Amino acid sequence: MVLADLGKRINTAVNSALSNSQDDYTTTVDVMLKSIVTALLESDVNIKLVFALRNNIRTSLLDSKSRSIDNAQTKKLIQKTVFDELCKLVDGETEPYVPKKRKQNVIMFVGLQGSGKTTSCTKLAVYYSKRGFKTGLVCADTFRAGAFDQLKQNAIKARIPFYGSYTETDPVKVAQEGVAKFKKEKFEVIIVDTSGRHRQEEELFQEMVEISQVVKPNQTIMVLDASIGQAAEQQSKAFKDSSDFGAIILTKMDSHAKGGGAISAVAATKTPIIFIGTGEHVHDFEKFSPKSFVSKLLGIGDIESLLEHFQTVSNKEDTKATMENLQQGKFTLLDFQKQMQTIMKMGPLSNIASMIPGMGNMLNQVSEEETTKRMKKMVFVLDSMTQQELESDGRIFIDQPSRIVRVAKGSGTSALEVEMILMQQQMMARMAQSTKGGQRGPGGMPAMPGMPQMPGMPQVSPAMMQQAQQKLRQNPGMMKNMMNMFGGGGGGMPGMGAGGMPNMDEMMKMMQDPQMQQMAQQFGLGM
Numbered sequence: 223m224v225l226a227d228l229g230k231r232i233n234t235a236v237n238s239a240l241s242n243s244q245d246d247y248t249t250t251v252d253v254m255l256k257s258i259v260t261a262l263l264e265s266d267v268n269i270k271l272v273f274a275l276r277n278n279i280r281t282s283l284l285d286s287k288s289r290s291i292d293n294a295q296t297k298k299l300i301q302k303t304v305f306d307e308l309c310k311l312v313d314g315e316t317e318p319y320v321p322k323k324r325k326q327n328v329i330m331f332v333g334l335q336g337s338g339k340t341t342s343c344t345k346l347a348v349y350y351s352k353r354g355f356k357t358g359l360v361c362a363d364t365f366r367a368g369a370f371d372q373l374k375q376n377a378i379k380a381r382i383p384f385y386g387s388y389t390e391t392d393p394v395k396v397a398q399e400g401v402a403k404f405k406k407e408k409f410e411v412i413i414v415d416t417s418g419r420h421r422q423e424e425e426l427f428q429e430m431v432e433i434s435q436v437v438k439p440n441q442t443i444m445v446l447d448a449s450i451g452q453a454a455e456q457q458s459k460a461f462k463d464s465s466d467f468g469a470i471i472l473t474k475m476d477s478h479a480k481g482g483g484a485i486s487a488v489a490a491t492k493t494p495i496i497f498i499g500t501g502e503h504v505h506d507f508e509k510f511s512p513k514s515f516v517s518k519l520l521g522i523g524d525i526e527s528l529l530e531h532f533q534t535v536s537n538k539e540d541t542k543a544t545m546e547n548l549q550q551g552k553f554t555l556l557d558f559q560k561q562m563q564t565i566m567k568m569g570p571l572s573n574i575a576s577m578i579p580g581m582g583n584m585l586n587q588v589s590e591e592e593t594t595k596r597m598k599k600m601v602f603v604l605d606s607m608t609q610q611e612l613e614s615d616g617r618i619f620i621d622q623p624s625r626i627v628r629v630a631k632g633s634g635t636s637a638l639e640v641e642m643i644l645m646q647q648q649m650m651a652r653m654a655q656s657t658k659g660g661q662r663g664p665g666g667m668p669a670m671p672g673m674p675q676m677p678g679m680p681q682v683s684p685a686m687m688q689q690a691q692q693k694l695r696q697n698p699g700m701m702k703n704m705m706n707m708f709g710g711g712g713g714g715m716p717g718m719g720a721g722g723m724p725n726m727d728e729m730m731k732m733m734q735d736p737q738m739q740q741m742a743q744q745f746g747l748g749m
């Protein structure tokens with residue numbers, strides 16, 4: 223992620239300040255600030271902003287009130303002051319426009335060529351469409367050959383109605399006609415993609431002014447490539463003068479670019495970032511809030527973004543069907559397949575992990591590549607099942623083991639791997655059975671705490687539980703295996719507790735189940 227290195231360095235600076243008991247308070251603060259300033263400057267953040275941030279933190283930390291408080295409070299104060307000042311750095315100060323239902327909201331995109339405009343237009347269209355807005359896309363880029371085809375392909379894939387022309391060369395005319403057509407058809411969100419050039423040229427800005435005059439956008443969004451560095455500021459100012467955008471989308475935040483230049487541009491134009499692009503896929507798109515961003519940057523996690531993201535990528539109908547099944551205490555292989563597809567749509571596991579408190583570092587222990595490989599295998603296995611098999615509770619495979627061999631062949635996996643997935647589904651089905659009518663967690667998934675005893679399971683005494691927990695602590699590799707069994711601990715899976723973390727007590731109970739133990743031993747999981 224962009225700025226990931228910056229986050230680590232700031233964290234280190236704050237933590238070493240907190241653990242340093244030898245220096246006096248002023249020296250501790252100054253040493254910490256020196257490291258933070260260096261990290262920010264090396265990430266391309268504008269020098270003026272860096273020094274303003276440094277002075278603000280120093281003033282807050284060294285004023286007489288903060289100095290008189292005790293050690294624990296000082297630690298909290300340092301953490302909070304750094305956090306707040308970093309939030310201010312990415313806070314555009316003004317409130318962005320929010321499209322209203324049953325109104326016709328016209329949104330115009332501007333930005334240089336290659337910044338990710340067309341991709342972001344489609345991502346935003348999908349975002350609003352998923353939230354019940356009748357949404358259409360207009361391609362007003364007649365400058366670049368192939369621009370309309372690109373938007374068309376994206377729109378078809380995402381099932382978003384679109385408008386454009388292969389013959390009309392006047393972008394103003396195309397924009398006007400497209401918006402008029404969608405307005406007539408009572409569309410609620412109409413997104414206009416415009417052209418970009420490689421450089422900031424006079425004609426481009428003139429074109430933006432003219433399009434803006436005819437489509438009268440409720441909101442103009444500038445798309446900015448997070449990797450452009452210091453040039454971001456000048457580019458943003460030029461667009462601000464011509465098209466007075468009211469919001470920014472930062473793209474390519476998944477890259478390893480420094481990103482500080484783009485952050486500086488936000489501060490220079492006092493315009494809020496509303497979304498960030500985190501990949502090329504249509505769902506690699508996150509709503510931006512300064513607090514969430516800084517939380518993730520510092521590895522604190524951000525459940526709000528996770529749930530918001532889950533809502534965007536999950537299919538309402540599928541979720542509803544799974545919910546109904548869960549209400550009845552059922553969890554079929556089809557439910558399992560839908561959940562896997564949703565998790566895969568959420569993007570790289572590191573993206574998901576960074577949103578879960580305490581999970582940011584977890585993927586360092588379980589290799590992302592390995593986990594993604596395992597998850598993909600699970601999808602291949604489930605995709606190789608017949609509809610009858612998917613809609614079943616999984617027993618069909620026990621009754622007819624030849625099915626396992628067929629699925630293994632079809633998915634390019636082994637019979638053992640298929641059995642492994644069936645075992646996971648069985649575990650989840652058991653959980654669903656035991657939570658029938660019980661409490662539900664976020665996203666309607668079973669809430670693990672306070673879960674009733676699973677049917678057919680031996681009673682687990684507190685001593686046994688303690689023993690098992692001890693065993694787990696002594697053997698972290700076992701936990702890793704368990705995490706892998708659950709596809710790397712991705713969020714939203716049935717059987718996961720709040721925030722997608724597996725519930726330890728529940729795991730313990732499952733580990734005590736003789737049938738599960740037998741199967742686990744067979745798979746070499748060493749329970």
Ligand SMILES: Nc1nc2c(ncn2[C@@H]2O[C@H](COP(=O)(O)OP(=O)(O)OP(=O)(O)O)[C@@H](O)[C@H]2O)c(=O)[nH]1
Nearest residue numbers: 335336337338339340341418473474499500501502
């Ligand atoms: N990794 C990554 N790639 C992205 C992201 N957003 C866009 N891209 C890629 O960046 C390239 C350019 O994106 P486009 O959407 O075509 O850019 P554009 O600004 O519309 O360009 P023009 O149509 O030429 O003006 C494409 O290969 C996209 O797939 C992102 O958030 N992350």
